[in-house]
Amino acid sequence: MEIATNEDFPEIREAIARLCEPFDDRYWQDLDRRMDYPEEFVRALSEAGFLGALIPEEHGGSGLSLRAATVILETIHRNGCNAAACHAQMYIMGTLLRHGSEAQKKAYLPGIASGELRLQAFGVTEPTSGTDTSSLKTRAVKKGDRWIVNGQKVWTSRAKQSDLMVLIARTTPVEEVKRRSDGLSVFLVDMREVLGKGLEIRPIDAMINHNTNEIFMSEMELPEDALIGEEGRGFRYILDGMNAERILISSECIGDARWFIDRASTYARDRHVFGRAIGQNQGIQFPIARAHAETEAADLMVRKAAGLFDAGEPCGGEANMAKLLASEASWHAGEAAMQTHGGFAFASEYAIERKWRETRLYQIAPISTNLILAFLAHQVLGLPKSY
Numbered sequence: 001m002e003i004a005t006n007e008d009f010p011e012i013r014e015a016i017a018r019l020c021e022p023f024d025d026r027y028w029q030d031l032d033r034r035m036d037y038p039e040e041f042v043r044a045l046s047e048a049g050f051l052g053a054l055i056p057e058e059h060g061g062s063g064l065s066l067r068a069a070t071v072i073l074e075t076i077h078r079n080g081c082n083a084a085a086c087h088a089q090m091y092i093m094g095t096l097l098r099h100g101s102e103a104q105k106k107a108y109l110p111g112i113a114s115g116e117l118r119l120q121a122f123g124v125t126e127p128t129s130g131t132d133t134s135s136l137k138t139r140a141v142k143k144g145d146r147w148i149v150n151g152q153k154v155w156t157s158r159a160k161q162s163d164l165m166v167l168i169a170r171t172t173p174v175e176e177v178k179r180r181s182d183g184l185s186v187f188l189v190d191m192r193e194v195l196g197k198g199l200e201i202r203p204i205d206a207m208i209n210h211n212t213n214e215i216f217m218s219e220m221e222l223p224e225d226a227l228i229g230e231e232g233r234g235f236r237y238i239l240d241g242m243n244a245e246r247i248l249i250s251s252e253c254i255g256d257a258r259w260f261i262d263r264a265s266t267y268a269r270d271r272h273v274f275g276r277a278i279g280q281n282q283g284i285q286f287p288i289a290r291a292h293a294e295t296e297a298a299d300l301m302v303r304k305a306a307g308l309f310d311a312g313e314p315c316g317g318e319a320n321m322a323k324l325l326a327s328e329a330s331w332h333a334g335e336a337a338m339q340t341h342g343g344f345a346f347a348s349e350y351a352i353e354r355k356w357r358e359t360r361l362y363q364i365a366p367i368s369t370n371l372i373l374a375f376l377a378h379q380v381l382g383l384p385k386s387y
């Protein structure tokens with residue numbers, strides 16, 4: 001496996017940078033104030049085909065590598081934009097692609113690739129089970145040729161801006177399975193069919209503009225063929241997609257970190273206090289320089305993880321390390337940018353405070369730092385499992 005250490009995929013970097021140009025600080029600031037969805041930005045990305053990057057050509061996508069997809073997301077974030085509004089359109093379909101039937105793939109993937117159909121909602125987290133997915137309570141019971149679903153999800157992002165949702169629910173009671181991770185199944189929910197008829201979506205007022213929601217399902221009826229893959233194997237299907245998700249999110253962190261470092265360096269050169277540029281003070285320089293070093297190191301891990309993924313090699317350790325290191329690098333870069341901007345860091349027009357809030361998320365979602373450390377300790381280092 002070879003890993004590019006240069007600015008690979010220059011044509012993608014250029015095209016994304018051009019696409020991001022009209023979506024400047026004011027665009028995001030205005031949406032943030034209204035907690036509104038970046039509809040025009042998502043449309044521009046979909047029309048240019050970037051959100052269908054990972055869908056094979058035979059299903060209407062561009063069939064690019066995961067590394068190419070990381071370059072897309074990194075460049076979006078490097079240009080001050082936020083792909084969190086739509087990144088899931090890139091990877092949630094992976095469950096369908098790997099485990100769906102031919103009929104399901106034919107029916108949905110071309111529409112997802114063109115952006116006509118939005119599959120960017122992923123219903124996993126529940127209010128009472130948290131990270132412990134195998135103890136989730138949402139139940140799906142087969143009645144004749146229908147599935148009847150009852151339960152609740154929380155933090156289901158972009159549900160209001162999606163046509164489809166991948167949902168995980170328990171289909172065999174936990175007392176009847178050997179392992180708690182057995183008996184969970186994955187469904188493709190066409191929310192257009194069930195909204196207001198068993199499905200209720202309530203937005204959560206959150207610290208960042210992430211369009212995230214609570215989902216209530218009461219006697220929600222799904223057709224038999226909403227099931228993806230085999231009944232009872234849903235936990236494994238979800239795990240399958242996690243490495244890709246972690247690597248992609250890491251690349252957003254790398255983009256954020258580089259954006260913070262650019263902004264902080266520019267401000268440190270331009271702002272004069274006590275008759276000299278504040279960037280001449282080592283107290284200002286060093287945190288920026290340290291964040292730069294951390295970002296470059298994290299980027300190497302993101303590239304390695306993506307390289308292994310694209311080569312079809314195991315990459316669990318690397319995907320998790322990439323997420324850990326990149327989310328910490330972006331946070332440290334955000335902190336450096338906040339401190340460098342002094343009081344102006346708090347002024348929304350500088351965009352630092354918005355990005356600072358946004359990049360903090362990645363140490364908690366889609367998986368928290370502690371759970372990554374637990375994975376590395378247990379799965380990579382062979383230490384006893386702590387939970």
Ligand SMILES: Cc1cc2nc3c(=O)[nH]c(=O)nc-3n(C[C@H](O)[C@H](O)[C@H](O)COP(=O)(O)OP(=O)(O)OC[C@H]3O[C@@H](n4cnc5c(N)ncnc54)[C@H](O)[C@@H]3O)c2cc1C
Nearest residue numbers: 122123124125130131155156157210365366367368370387
């Ligand atoms: C803005 C936002 C968007 C999100 N979008 C989605 C989405 O689209 N779909 C979805 O399904 N979920 C989504 N999530 C949920 C997210 O994945 C979870 O919040 C995250 O995985 C943490 O779960 P929790 O909040 O239940 O924390 P908990 O599991 O309750 O954990 C709380 C804290 O305890 C720590 N902890 C728990 N157990 C252990 C342990 N054994 N050892 C050490 N530490 C431990 C955790 O690391 C964490 O710091 C989103 C969350 C946010 C905030």
